[in-house]
Amino acid sequence: MMAHTTFSYYTGYTYNPVFLETHGRNPLSYFFYNGSVIVQTFVIVSSFLLSYNLLLHVDKNPKKVLGLSMLPRSLMHRLSRIVPLYLFVLGLASTWWSHANDGALWTPLVEAEVARCRHKFWTQALFINNLYEPNTLCLIQTWFLAVDMQLYIVAAVLTLLLGRWPRLALKLFGAMFLASVAGIFAISYKWSLFSILYSMTPEVIRMQLTNQDSFNYLYTAPWGSLPASLMGLFLAFLHYDLEKRGFKANEHRWLVIAYRLSVPSMFLWVFAGLLFQQFTSPEAKAIFTALDRPVFVVLVSTALFGFCNKIDELWWKFLSWRGFMILGRMSLSVLLFHWSYNLSIMGGRLIAAQASVLEIGGDWMAVIFLTYVTAVPATLLVEYPLQRTLQAVFG
Template sequence: MMILRYNTFLLILVVFIKANYAQVSDEEYGSMPDLFHQDNFDKCMLLKDQAFYCSFTYQLEPLDRSNPPEVWGIIQKVINASTNYRHDKLRHSICVPHTCPNVSKASDDDPKLWKGIQDCYNSKFSEGGFKGKVIDMSCDTQYSKYPIDWLDIICGVVFVGYVVFVFYATYYEGVARYESKEVYNQLMETPKGKLLSAFSITKNWIRLKTVNSTKEVEKLRCIQGMRLYNTCLVVMSHTALSLIGPPVANTKYPESMHQNPGRLIFSSGPICVGTFFLFSTFLLSNGLFDYLKDKKEMNMKMIVFAIFNRFFRLTPTVLVVVLFHATWLRHLSSGPKWNEFVGYEFLKCRANGWTNILYINNWYDTYVMCVPVTWYLALDTQYFVMALFLIKFLKANEKHFSLIIGTILGLTMIASFCQNYYYDFSALILPVPEFFYGIKDLLGSFQFHYQVGSFIGNISPATIGIAFGYYFYKHKYDEPDQYIFRTKFRQGIWWIMTFITAFLYLIITGSIILNVETEHNAFWASVYVAVSRPLFAFIIGLGVIGFTEGIGWIALRVVQWSPTYVLGRLTFSVYLIHMSVNLVKPGMARFPTYASDSVLFITFLGDIALIYILATILALLVELPVSQLQKQVFSFEKVKKTTTDKEE
């Protein structure tokens, strides 16, 4: 709820204020050549063997620099502002036989093709006093640039075979339900029955929507709700990227981002993702300390077991998504920008998909990362391993718990400051249209990988999660008169800290940093980077403790709303699958997209609905069966069930 409240203005979305183009009037702005243009792709493909559709960048310049046309002066004024597109670099996609009929079909890197289209466009723009140069090129024909190959066939056979097996398992378990209770139990307790019941869609649907309530589960329901709302914010930010990443019809909309409150949707991203690390280590810390309460310390066998347990639980689902991106995703559709978005993803996954499976994709060849959002999953796995050893050390030195945690936080904040200062990063990635166009520049950004996805910078939320998890473990059975927020005064402090302070912090600092008129200062930018994530994580952790003690009024009801607990369980699948949707949409776009607040909001609603449907399918087919197998194979304590799930 806190994350929801901090970003309420994002969900209302973002009342974007009108950009103030002091440099040029609207009439002058409209006189510039179209920055984006796309011929009818499908009509071009109807030409069959003659179909030839090329996308390129045409670098515009005046024919006579000593006497340039008036429009050139307007272009120069507009591109002098870093918050605007480079309007001298026209991004056009044309059906060559229709627009430049004298140009013959050739390969993308053929110099004759480049010169032919350049001459064609020079002829077109010469009347306006311009010439230009083609600086990149990508062409399509009626045939796929990346046709079906042997890996596609193998994966297709495996995917189909697996789905058939799941349906068989569902049929087997479903038929068994028509038997008596005793016969059903006997069938499900056999090795075959246990295996097939793990893959039964019916059984997994029941597991998904069933909440085994305990006092501790009820106290921690807020975490699933907060995960859900946080996930929605992540999806929203990526929906915005998928809207402004491809060609845009109304270019003033993305160019005005720096002037409106909606830019904070990008600034709050790194901070909000940090809360996922906090939730993970919070639950791990609480669970492990609870398990170890009658033991002196953790041994290495337990640590290795926990690592394999996590690897077994997560990797099959990650593998399915990576293989899908590396094989059949590119065959789902086509479009002028299909290969730029989806084809490029295919190439990345073929080259580096293996790093996702080993959870090292945030370290190895990061600029060519398959399923880019999995940098978070890699970090989360690395923090999981780190947390196991840290909890082992903390368990052996519980008397010095606060000192150890404080030292780690202090060192990570200093390291974050030094890293940011050394590289002279801005405090946040500025919402500049050219940076987000095509999404490649963002994903290939040194700052993105070494600041937003920083291993050092994100340690603080994970460490704070361990601390709050330990606090909850020590106090989860306290009576109300023992709660830390037992008095009205303390509850007032909680409200101020978790809502007012955090909200103002995001608004004020974000507005200052993302104001293009604010002069960059490496020192203060580094201070912000070092302080923002631990401070925000501390506030979120404080909020969780307050919720577990039953305070929060309507906020508590929102984060504990029953559907959020079930939908929160789909967070992992949602996080993995939503990137597929955000790549396919701009890839399929036939014409420049109209972007506006209402379009963004409606698109987000459609995205979140589709993504949760796909995530449910992925969870029922892969994630939940693997989770059930994990429980059968790995367990700290193996306890045989004496009751049946049939009554569910």
């Protein structure tokens, strides 16, 4: 929400555009320019939970054997979780949203987005909006749902095929992870598709990354997030196998050290863009593009492994706070609604915006408040009951 609030300021009129053009020199701004790599955390967790839960499900039901016959049920479980609320928000974005306000920027920002959502409604509903007419963006953040669904299918198939041989699966997932990194390097170098860090100029952001091949064919493409999905599978099989063998992570000092270094290293890796941005040769840019997400994925997975094995009791207790469970349960609603508020605030302005840390921060706080106020009834009245109904019908 913070990144998209800043993003929205580039799309409107400001009294002081020089602020937006020069604030990228501030090192803290790299969390805006290069912080989008954090999204890979959700891909890891999605694949990890899918795979680990399938393995546990078979353990609790000895008569069941992992196989592709379980794929339809696994997909229906995922679809029932996402589709009801997703279609509800798409419906609002394609219809009533355009009538919520008016103003000089309302037509080029909000009504133009509504028109794109009407045009691409069916592609959004089928989770192929990142592949079909990628330059036509409806609710820009929903690229993640498409990628997540596409990789969910891949992760489910791999788990169901390899679940009976966890040791073999670990070797294959490791090999596929390295192959996917090499593939991203080849794609990047061959077709000059580089990390989004190299595309984040004021002019490109103002046009909402339209006609940016790196954004369309790498950043929002499923192969760009494939390493994260494979690492999630690797972590699930590893944790499952070690858990059955009674492995105690606390007894291995090197694991404890790696875990404690993982979280600060995530932030340091985001800042690594400061260094790599200085190298502009195609080879250097392709190397950073190939390593950017995978390195972050490895660091996140190390931290997640530590959390799962309770290496640090303090962090375990903190992250197990029930308040996080409530906020996490509304994560889909928050993901789907916040961009509409970002554009509505900017599109409804009657005067040019004053770009500053305080102004952007104020809008960010407003978006957080409005999003969560909306997320509560959306979760309780739309998402949760429809999800339970569909899961009861389809088992």
